Amino acid sequence: MSKGMLIDTTRCIGCRACQTACKSWNNLPGVKTTFSDTWSNPRYLSSADFTRIIFREDLHADGTVGWHFIKRQCMHCNDPACVSACPVAALQKLANGPVVYDDSRCIGCRYCMMACPFQIPKFQWDSAVPFIRKCTFCADRQAVGLEPACATTCPTSALLFGDRQELIAAAWRRIHQNPGRYHPEVYGEKIAGGTAKLYLTAQSFEALGLNHQGFRTDLGETPQGVYGREWMGKVPFVALAVGGLTLGLYAINRRRAELAAAEAAAKHEGKEV
Amino acid sequence: MAEKVEKWYPGEPRGKISYGRMILYSLTTLGILSGLIRLFFGLGSPITNLSDAYPWGLWISFDVLAGVALAGGGFTMAATIYVFNLKKFEPLLRPAKISAFLGYLMFIFGLFFDLGLPWRIWHPLIYWNTHSVLFEVAWCVMLYTTVLGIDVLIMALERFQIEGPVRFLRSIYVIFIVAGIILSTLHQSSLGALYLLLPEKMSELWATNAIGILFFASAVIGGLSVVTIESLVSARVYGRQPEMHILPDLAKGLAVALLVYFAMKVTDLYARRVAFFALDWQHLLFYIEIFGTVALPALLLTFREIRESPMGLLWCAGLAAFGVALNRFNVSLTSYGGYREFSYFPSLIEIFLTVGLVAGGILLFDFLTKNLPVYHEELIGHGEPSS
Numbered sequence: 209m210s211k212g213m214l215i216d217t218t219r220c221i222g223c224r225a226c227q228t229a230c231k232s233w234n235n236l237p238g239v240k241t242t243f244s245d246t247w248s249n250p251r252y253l254s255s256a257d258f259t260r261i262i263f264r265e266d267l268h269a270d271g272t273v274g275w276h277f278i279k280r281q282c283m284h285c286n287d288p289a290c291v292s293a294c295p296v297a298a299l300q301k302l303a304n305g306p307v308v309y310d311d312s313r314c315i316g317c318r319y320c321m322m323a324c325p326f327q328i329p330k331f332q333w334d335s336a337v338p339f340i341r342k343c344t345f346c347a348d349r350q351a352v353g354l355e356p357a358c359a360t361t362c363p364t365s366a367l368l369f370g371d372r373q374e375l376i377a378a379a380w381r382r383i384h385q386n387p388g389r390y391h392p393e394v395y396g397e398k399i400a401g402g403t404a405k406l407y408l409t410a411q412s413f414e415a416l417g418l419n420h421q422g423f424r425t426d427l428g429e430t431p432q433g434v435y436g437r438e439w440m441g442k443v444p445f446v447a448l449a450v451g452g453l454t455l456g457l458y459a460i461n462r463r464r465a466e467l468a469a470a471e472a473a474a475k476h477e478g479k480e481v
Numbered sequence: 482m483a484e485k486v487e488k489w490y491p492g493e494p495r496g497k498i499s500y501g502r503m504i505l506y507s508l509t510t511l512g513i514l515s516g517l518i519r520l521f522f523g524l525g526s527p528i529t530n531l532s533d534a535y536p537w538g539l540w541i542s543f544d545v546l547a548g549v550a551l552a553g554g555g556f557t558m559a560a561t562i563y564v565f566n567l568k569k570f571e572p573l574l575r576p577a578k579i580s581a582f583l584g585y586l587m588f589i590f591g592l593f594f595d596l597g598l599p600w601r602i603w604h605p606l607i608y609w610n611t612h613s614v615l616f617e618v619a620w621c622v623m624l625y626t627t628v629l630g631i632d633v634l635i636m637a638l639e640r641f642q643i644e645g646p647v648r649f650l651r652s653i654y655v656i657f658i659v660a661g662i663i664l665s666t667l668h669q670s671s672l673g674a675l676y677l678l679l680p681e682k683m684s685e686l687w688a689t690n691a692i693g694i695l696f697f698a699s700a701v702i703g704g705l706s707v708v709t710i711e712s713l714v715s716a717r718v719y720g721r722q723p724e725m726h727i728l729p730d731l732a733k734g735l736a737v738a739l740l741v742y743f744a745m746k747v748t749d750l751y752a753r754r755v756a757f758f759a760l761d762w763q764h765l766l767f768y769i770e771i772f773g774t775v776a777l778p779a780l781l782l783t784f785r786e787i788r789e790s791p792m793g794l795l796w797c798a799g800l801a802a803f804g805v806a807l808n809r810f811n812v813s814l815t816s817y818g819g820y821r822e823f824s825y826f827p828s829l830i831e832i833f834l835t836v837g838l839v840a841g842g843i844l845l846f847d848f849l850t851k852n853l854p855v856y857h858e859e860l861i862g863h864g865e866p867s868s
């Protein structure tokens with residue numbers, strides 16, 4: 209049974225306890241951050257920050273300011289582009305949901321970073337022996353029956369861990385029971401083939417201005433990895449076709465040359481006689 | 482060791498190092514130093530300007546993508562001669578193989594320094610992901626470089642007149658021809674197919690499902706134009722006669738390839754209903770690419786006078802080759818992630834390493850052509866195992 213996490217951003221209060229819990233569970237180094245024009249801190253995900261809360265201000269019609277707090281981390285796609293991309297199968301999708309990474313296989317080609325539609329895998333740029341790092345969906349905790357650290361720590365139950373299908377049903381129930389509270393879409397249910405992380409937001413990601421900041425809305429429902437796999441499916445046939453053609457033409461050319469040589473020889477003899 | 486055969490290059494003064502050579506040596510040294518620095522200090526800033534926003538930079542665009550496309554001369558010439566039976570082009574085969582071999586070496590070295598964990602470059606041999614386009618590219622490049630290596634080995638064996646192995650390799654040579662053409666077809670197109678997975682991060686001018694076949698077609702252009710350039714330039718440098726009895730005909734092939742490619746590009750744009758007229762920098766680059774480096778050389782090559790003048794040929798082939806490289810940059814860099822707040826320009830180390838690789842490649846080319854039976858006039862009595 210595949211697990212998921214329902215992230216109800218309307219419940220989030222922006223306390224960033226999840227960021228801290230993630231850091232301590234995964235033993236991630238502290239990073240010096242700087243003040244910026246947004247409350248979000250850190251400003252970007254990195255090999256040392258698997259998750260972060262994006263702060264978005266929202267000016268209401270009556271002049272008051274509202275807030276949106278959007279948690280970002282690996283989406284743990286059902287059919288992940290990163291897994292399709294990796295040439296050495298260092299990334300794997302586990303049956304119970306997490307997409308995990310194997311340090312011992314990775315060659316550091318960074319194709320997963322290029323391929324991920326949510327721009328999640330990050331690289332340890334400052335190391336001479338760098339690896340890829342990203343949220344693991346706390347696969348190690350799940351393996352021993354614990355919830356992900358971020359979900360455990362969340363004080364408002366904005367992060368709900370559970371069976372993915374049940375969470376989708378729960379999300380739609382919330383949408384229907386609270387008219388006006390939610391944008392009527394569960395982000396992650398279908399996008400890019402569906403993801404383990406499911407989002408409920410007050411507004412669409414376009415309205416939040418996040419559709420180009422990791423929450424693309426133009427991905428469609430086809431997982432990107434399919435394009436690579438379709439290509440790879442054709443490879444053996446292309447190889448056979450090209451090989452057959454090459455060999456055939458080569459043989460014909462050779463035979464022609466032999467015949468021509470024999471003919472020439474015959475003519476030559478003919479003259480001699 | 483057999484005696485050094487010093488017979489066919491009157492142009493080169495012996496025992497003296499020319500300026501050009503000195504520059505090449507310095508650039509190569511600079512490249513080696515840059516490579517060492519990168520190995521010891523990693524890829525982070527300030528060594529390279531790569532980042533989480535731009536995981537792939539100059540090395541992938543130039544050393545890998547452009548390098549391989551421009552090294553397409555090996556398989557293009559092999560197919561021309563053995564498959565399409567145009568035997569008159571045989572004099573161009575061996576130089577094409579040498580430059581292809583060096584192009585692939587450059588690819589491998591470039592990739593070596595680009596990988597985060599370069600000492601694991603062999604991992605695709607034992608860890609398989611048959612769904613990954615990059616996995617296929619890795620295998621094809623490995624095997625094809627081996628095929629090219631065998632070609633160079635045959636030349637070396639001939640040079641030292643070791644007949645036995647040469648005769649054996651010749652007897653199974655058809656395997657290498659066929660393998661070389663299959664492998665090249667696959668990885669030349671698959672390098673484009675790498676970008677099938679990230680259409681949303683690219684400008685729609687280049688993000689197309691047809692990118693694989695477009696890469697293949699432009700690799701043929703890259704191959705034909707580099708073979709032409711190489712013949713003309715090496716003739717001048719070594720004081721040989723350029724192969725002007727066949728180059729104009731090869732140029733006809735190049736013109737056809739350019740026209741076909743142009744038609745493919747236009748069809749693709751039309752089929753995807755891409756907005757073709759706009760004045761942003763991506764469109765400008767695109768116009769330069771398809772009008773300046775595809776349509777223009779194709780048009781010029783239709784003139785007999787241009788085809789038959791070494792200068793005209795050099796210009797047309799140069800434009801076409803530049804266009805292939807520009808296309809690879811456009812696909813992999815300028816088109817990538819244009820909507821985000823990040824930018825990328827290669828660091829000095831990145832540039833030095835790339836320049837060093839090219840300089841080293843030229844020196845090696847010089848060394849190999851001087852010491853191996855490469856040019857036709859040297860092949861009397863040897864010759865390819867032509868049908």
Ligand code: SF4
Nearest residue numbers: 282283285288290324
């Ligand atoms: S979000 Fe990206 S890194 Fe995470 S599973 Fe999906 S494709 Fe992989």
Ligand code: SF4
Nearest residue numbers: 294314315317318320
């Ligand atoms: S960087 Fe590592 S995990 Fe990512 S695709 Fe390359 S080998 Fe796989």
Ligand code: SF4
Nearest residue numbers: 230343345346356358
């Ligand atoms: S699931 Fe685990 S690794 Fe992922 S963000 Fe939460 S705490 Fe971090």
